[in-house]
Amino acid sequence: MTIGFIGLGNVGGKLAGSLQRNGFDLIVRDLDRALAEPFVAAGAAFAQTPAAMAQAADFVITCLPSPAASAAVMEAEDGILAGLSAGKIWLEMSTTDEAEVRRLGALVAAAGAMALDCPVSGGCHRAATGNISIFAGGERAAFKAVLPVLSAMGQNILHTGPLGSASILKVVTNYLATANLVSLGEALMVAKMADMDLATTYEAIRISSGNSFVHETESQVILNGSYNINFTMDLVLKDMSLFQSIAERAGVRPELSPLFLDIFADGLQRYGPRAWSSMIVKRLEDACGTDLRAPGFPPEMIDDEPEAPGKEIARGGG
Numbered sequence: 616m617t618i619g620f621i622g623l624g625n626v627g628g629k630l631a632g633s634l635q636r637n638g639f640d641l642i643v644r645d646l647d648r649a650l651a652e653p654f655v656a657a658g659a660a661f662a663q664t665p666a667a668m669a670q671a672a673d674f675v676i677t678c679l680p681s682p683a684a685s686a687a688v689m690e691a692e693d694g695i696l697a698g699l700s701a702g703k704i705w706l707e708m709s710t711t712d713e714a715e716v717r718r719l720g721a722l723v724a725a726a727g728a729m730a731l732d733c734p735v736s737g738g739c740h741r742a743a744t745g746n747i748s749i750f751a752g753g754e755r756a757a758f759k760a761v762l763p764v765l766s767a768m769g770q771n772i773l774h775t776g777p778l779g780s781a782s783i784l785k786v787v788t789n790y791l792a793t794a795n796l797v798s799l800g801e802a803l804m805v806a807k808m809a810d811m812d813l814a815t816t817y818e819a820i821r822i823s824s825g826n827s828f829v830h831e832t833e834s835q836v837i838l839n840g841s842y843n844i845n846f847t848m849d850l851v852l853k854d855m856s857l858f859q860s861i862a863e864r865a866g867v868r869p870e871l872s873p874l875f876l877d878i879f880a881d882g883l884q885r886y887g888p889r890a891w892s893s894m895i896v897k898r899l900e901d902a903c904g905t906d907l908r909a910p911g912f913p914p915e916m917i918d919d920e921p922e923a924p925g926k927e928i929a930r931g932g933g
Contacts (some may be wrong), residue, residue: 617642618764619672621665621688621695622709623650625845626735627678629742630708630768635659636743637767642668644852665691669698670707674761678708681853682715689719701727704757707765708733710789710850712778712857714864720753720778729757734785735769738832739845740916746770746923752781766925773928783861789856793851793875793892795829800896803834803907813838813909832916835891837907841914842891849867851879851895860909 616639620631623645631654635641641659643651648661655661662668665688669675675695677687685707689695695705705723707716707730720730731753741747749769751758758774765772775781802825806816819840820830833844855876863871882895900906 616640616674616764617670617672619644619662619675620678621645621655621662621668621676622680622684624678624680625739626742627708628907629739630676630678630735630747632743633745633768634764635914639764639767639872642672644668645931646724653859664693665689665695666693666698669703670700670725671694671930672703674704674706675699676706676708680709682709682711684765685709685711686715686719690845696722696726699723699726699728702839703728704761705730706733706761707731707782708735710734710785710854710857711782712860713782713786716752716782717779729754729760731757731761732778732781733761733765734781736788737828738918740832740918741770741920742768742918744918745925746918746920748773749925750775750781750784752776753778762927769925770923772925773930786854786857786861789851789854790872790875792829792856793879794871796833796893796895797875797878799827799834800837800899800907803837803896804903807905807907807926808903811925813907814911817909817912835912836891836916837893837896837913838909839912839914840906840908842893842897843915844891844893845915846887846892848879848883848886848890848894851892852876852883894904 616862618639619642621644642662643654643659644662645651651661677685716732724732731751733751735747735749737747747769748771749765750773752775775784836843859872886894
């Protein structure tokens with residue numbers, strides 16, 4: 616089985632690494648050829664065009680920074696669509712708009728191939744070890760065909776329903792992570808200004824009803840001062856904009872989502888689009904004239920859980 620992989624950035628490179636580590640024949644491509652070189656050195660082929668990759672691979676994966684980037688890779692004259700044929704499967708692993716993935720999925724189907732949206736969740740450190748979670752939306756037959764591939768990249772794999780459903784859930788979960796990050800920054804700063812020890816505060820939150828995945832990861836790199844969570848301000852704004860668009864199309868008027876958009880727009884203006892997303896707490900640090908630091912916290916998260924074979928997990932509610 617040959618897998619094509621386009622987009623070897625912070626997340627994509629780690630997912631492609633899991634495929635290569637688990638013995639899949641790999642064809643890679645990225646606009647930054649340097650990102651592809653370690654894979655080529657380890658035995659992967661490099662695709663000169665997305666179309667050539669689609670012709671040579673059984674499955675083609677895209678993991679790109681925006682819906683526009685995916686559309687360009689798919690629809691260019693030498694894009695993926697030009698190389699697809701019956702029996703092939705396109706997996707969109709980017710965080711994207713569900714309407715856009717359905718639009719592209721219809722073009723994939725017209726070429727005789729199948730489409731799945733398969734975004735990941737759980738942090739770059741878990742993508743590196745193959746222990747990340749994966750949502751997968753699309754026809755059940757396509758899901759079953761790619762399950763061995765998904766199982767090499769992730770630990771918990773959830774079939775979410777039709778094409779586009781995984782993208783909705785990815786954006787929803789990223790919204791919740793963003794809400795948690797903003798509230799954690801405020802909680803830590805209030806504790807600091809109330810003369811609480813921040814290492815003690817971290818533990819109090821960790822063992823309490825206030826705990827969360829975001830606290831156990833992002834709070835640590837905030838308290839270290841590196842802020843390095845391998846996710847940037849511009850990507851948060853993209854994801855929050857996607858959430859807001861889904862809400863509006865569904866007839867919902869969120870109260871918090873517009874506030875988070877304003878907060879991160881301000882953070883991006885202050886610290887730059889490629890600043891780590893955890894730096895959003897620096898707005899409060901600057902306003903209060905102090906920082907959120909404690910000894911003993913790591914500069915970057917590392918997943919120390921052994922790599923485990925991925926498995927499909929059942930939907931909740933029974």
